[in-house]
Amino acid sequence: MSSKVAIVTGSNKGIGYAIVRGLCKRFEGVVYLTSRDVVRGEKAVSDLQKEGLNPKYHQLDISxxxxxxxxxxxxxxxxxxxxxxxxNAAIAFKQSATEPASVQAEQTLAVNYFSTLSTCEILFPILRNGARVVNVSSSAGLLRNIPNKELRKKFEDPTLTIPELSNLMREYIEAAKLGTHAADWGNSSYAVSKVGLTALTKVHQRLLKDRDIKVNAVHPGYVDTDMSSHKGPLSIDEGARGPLYLALDAPDSVRGQYLWYDTTIASWYDGTPIEKAETKL
Known part of the structure; x- marks a missing residue:
């Protein structure tokens, strides 16, 4: 009962897999690799065991x-x-996807925002005081990717609530169904989902501050994974650097922030560096 526990969602491959690998090497406790598909998850655990690492496995479908x-x-x-x-668990449609915007909007936000939210609502009650939550966001989650200034103000509102944020996500889905989304929201459902996730990060930090829980979001970089169609220049271990930093090394003062993959605290609007978080160590 006294063991510390680290959990990575969607971690049978890609960045999530590398985060599990890094945690197994350094985290002083039990590390859980999780996945929707049991066979793939158990294969990932077996591969890490061949490296001398010992993650535990449990099936987990955040949807x-x-x-x-x-x-x-x-x-x-x-x-x-x-x-x-x-x-970490998320989905993204390829640029060549032929599904209509309405389908892409509904399915992408269902996983990347709404399922992550429901997972947090179920798991947050058993977070220990002082725990760390790391949300794997993206440069797509920068506020500048939302063209409408009034919408950006709503996302930045320091009193934004989860119901209000969820309503914004639903507004986007409805706009996509009507075909009126591009002018206000842009053309990327993935970007809207990651803006929502980063906004959720900041709301959750406010709600959890009394429990000394640190909640941060991180852009892992453009990584060579299935999601990027293997176009990213970074390795999965390089992509895991920022998430591992927040999970293990970031000072307790780093809370409710948006970090770049090199661990720089960045502007949520455009990714401009604010400070080098590592200098606080």
Missing amino acids: DNKSVEVFRDHIKETYGGIDVLVN
Whole structure:
């Protein structure tokens, strides 16, 4: 019951897999690799075991509340709580995708925003005081990617609530269904989903401050993964650098921030460096 626990969602491949690898090497506790598909997840664990690492495995589909609840109960009964939660699971349509904007909007936000939100609502009650939550965002999640100035103001509102944020996400889906989304929201459902995730990061930080929980978002860089069609120049281990920094090394003063993959605290609007977080160590 006293073991520390770190969890990475969507971690059977890509950046999530590399985050698990990095945690296994340095985190003083139990590390969980999770995935929707059990066979792929167990294969990933086996591959890491060949490197001399020993992650644990549990099935976890963030789009299925029952799956998340089963996982929560397992962690609570076995260890009592969570010390590090990395929300990595996400989807993205390819640029060549032929699905209409309405379908891309609904499916992308269902996973990247709404399922991440519901996963947090289920798992946050068992976060230990002092825990760290890392949301894997993207440069697509910069506010400048939302063309409408009034919408950007709503996302930046320091009193923004989760219901209000969720309503903004639904407004985008409805606009996509009507075909009126481009002027106000842009043409990328993935970008809107990651703007929503970064906004959620800041709202959650406000809500969890009394428990000394640190919640941050990070752009992992353009990484060579299936999601990028292997066009990214960075390796998955380079992509894991920022998330691992927030999970293990960032000073406690780093809270509710948006970080670049080199661990620079950056402007949420355009990614302009604000300060080098590592200098605070």
